[in-house]
Amino acid sequence: MLSDRPIDVPEQSFASVYDRRRLAAAGEMLPRLWDTLPEWPSVGGGRRVIVLGGGISGLCTAWSLRKAGFDPIILERNDRVGGRFYTLRNHFGDQHAELGVTRIADTHVLTLAYARHFGLEILEYPLDATQLYYVMGHRFLSTSRGKAHYPADFPLTPEERDIDAESLNLQLAAKAFSAIGDPRDTQWPPATVRKDFSGETFYRSLDRTGASHAAREICRAYEGTEIEMFSGLAWSANQRLDAKWFHTYAIAGGNDRLTTAFADDLGDRILKGAHVQRVISREDGVTVEFLRNGDPETIEGDFVVCALPHRILLEVAFDPPLSGPKHRAASEIPMFTVTRLNFQFSHRFWADEGIIGLLAACTTTPIERLWDLTSLQPGTSGILTAYVQDRNAAALDELPTAADRIEFGLKTMESFFPKAREYFQKGLSFSWHHQPYTRGGWPAFRPDQTDLIADLQRGEGRVVFAGDHTCLYTGWAQGALESAHFATAEVIAAARGSIEPTT
Numbered sequence: 001m002l003s004d005r006p007i008d009v010p011e012q013s014f015a016s017v018y019d020r021r022r023l024a025a026a027g028e029m030l031p032r033l034w035d036t037l038p039e040w041p042s043v044g045g046g047r048r049v050i051v052l053g054g055g056i057s058g059l060c061t062a063w064s065l066r067k068a069g070f071d072p073i074i075l076e077r078n079d080r081v082g083g084r085f086y087t088l089r090n091h092f093g094d095q096h097a098e099l100g101v102t103r104i105a106d107t108h109v110l111t112l113a114y115a116r117h118f119g120l121e122i123l124e125y126p127l128d129a130t131q132l133y134y135v136m137g138h139r140f141l142s143t144s145r146g147k148a149h150y151p152a153d154f155p156l157t158p159e160e161r162d163i164d165a166e167s168l169n170l171q172l173a174a175k176a177f178s179a180i181g182d183p184r185d186t187q188w189p190p191a192t193v194r195k196d197f198s199g200e201t202f203y204r205s206l207d208r209t210g211a212s213h214a215a216r217e218i219c220r221a222y223e224g225t226e227i228e229m230f231s232g233l234a235w236s237a238n239q240r241l242d243a244k245w246f247h248t249y250a251i252a253g254g255n256d257r258l259t260t261a262f263a264d265d266l267g268d269r270i271l272k273g274a275h276v277q278r279v280i281s282r283e284d285g286v287t288v289e290f291l292r293n294g295d296p297e298t299i300e301g302d303f304v305v306c307a308l309p310h311r312i313l314l315e316v317a318f319d320p321p322l323s324g325p326k327h328r329a330a331s332e333i334p335m336f337t338v339t340r341l342n343f344q345f346s347h348r349f350w351a352d353e354g355i356i357g358l359l360a361a362c363t364t365t366p367i368e369r370l371w372d373l374t375s376l377q378p379g380t381s382g383i384l385t386a387y388v389q390d391r392n393a394a395a396l397d398e399l400p401t402a403a404d405r406i407e408f409g410l411k412t413m414e415s416f417f418p419k420a421r422e423y424f425q426k427g428l429s430f431s432w433h434h435q436p437y438t439r440g441g442w443p444a445f446r447p448d449q450t451d452l453i454a455d456l457q458r459g460e461g462r463v464v465f466a467g468d469h470t471c472l473y474t475g476w477a478q479g480a481l482e483s484a485h486f487a488t489a490e491v492i493a494a495a496r497g498s499i500e501p502t503t
């Protein structure tokens, strides 16, 4: 259990992705916070903790704090909980579409552990999936851990031609991250690694693997355009944490069943439609001001857990103001521009070619990758989502209406799926960067921004921070849950007086 001894917490920013205060709070619990549902000590004494944001990190923190004897309450701006867990129902008939969290890797042990804890049924995406590739104007099929039918004039090296496209991508990623060390080491990253990746995007890091241009384009088609701008170091760490990823799962009936399960357990401890405006942290407590149905309300407590996406921190007034490093990190780290173009078809024409599994098509066209959101759902109709990122998503924004974006998507799809229009029934365009409650898809660490994670983690006064932006597993529910465990440990340590609230 956590030490009761006060721990000296240095003020200086530490050149690691781990904030010292957070590590001190985690104490002996550290290794377990990453992979199990902890047995929280009952130390809360009914103290009130105000949790800002009802995404999975806020929900899990409130749920854990209740187990530790606190009295948590969640303020959620939206009229639903879940945040970036967003399962759209009743739009495409009886089929649902995931607009946010779609897959759970077998390496995401916390996500799976909580799903099991709540008794949710877990389905597995097919392992031996086949995907269409449309890269540099070449169209071919490739089967995971199987065969790729590369066209004779597709300019891969002879060694690269020997393996399927997915394995080629995984091998290149493994080569790129082989030298980074263990991102779970609390001193990570070593200075040499930081230097090697300095100024480098992941796409650029692939240069060092000696891969051909065509192989790197396969990676871009497989991973998305974001690898052109995402920090090579942060991406490599993310990949390294998932190095053993093999099976991929989803929750039967929709992934939001996980966030709903937390919410059902928390009951009336969640205030929906509560738009947080101001957070006041004093020596003896906290006050949060929010708007509900347009009316101002105030709530008092002992601690705040801020589980808002990092760009939203800039829209909330903090008193005292956020520290310079945190404000800088929140201002400088972008959230990804991401649009999901969803298309429902009366017939799963891609399956006629043997394309099965979540990942249906990997392309270098402006609509990038297509995922089959119905691969685990019954029915003859099917929903493909185009996962459009960054500059391609920004280009879609230039089109005046959602109908224009769907039409552009369909037209582009016809270049590699000629039957798409014939079976098209209904479309829906959803842009995460237009959602006022997230302002983007996930934190998009640019080169040399990895160390800023420590600044996003650091508690300030009686305010503790959670969310997928506060950890290396950024952009994953696993990271958000991990952050919830760390935030809970931090509140526990502060309540026990084993870490001092900072000023």
Ligand SMILES: Cc1cc2nc3c(=O)[nH]c(=O)nc-3n(C[C@H](O)[C@H](O)[C@H](O)COP(=O)(O)OP(=O)(O)OC[C@H]3O[C@@H](n4cnc5c(N)ncnc54)[C@H](O)[C@@H]3O)c2cc1C
Pocket (backbone or CB within 6 Å): 052, 053, 054, 055, 056, 057, 058, 075, 076, 077, 078, 081, 082, 083, 084, 085, 099, 100, 101, 102, 103, 104, 274, 275, 276, 277, 307, 308, 309, 312, 316, 338, 340, 432, 436, 437, 438, 440, 441, 442, 466, 467, 468, 469, 474, 475, 476, 477, 478, 479, 480
């Ligand atoms: C398109 C997409 C696909 C993804 N795919 C996957 C995937 O397949 N697998 C996976 O594991 N992860 C995936 N992710 C990442 C995953 O969704 C996130 O990492 C995780 O859900 C983040 O949880 P969070 O609680 O940190 O933030 P959020 O879910 O964003 O929660 C923040 C909450 O704060 C609320 N809020 C905002 N402003 C205010 C305010 N002023 N007052 C009160 N409340 C406020 C929001 O409404 C929201 O509910 C995906 C994300 C996106 C966008």
Ligand SMILES: NC(=O)Cc1c[nH]c2ccccc12
Pocket (backbone or CB within 6 Å): 226, 235, 238, 442, 473, 474, 475, 476
């Ligand atoms: N979890 C996701 O699928 C979102 C995502 C896309 N690209 C990423 C890069 C890093 C982290 C998460 C993501």
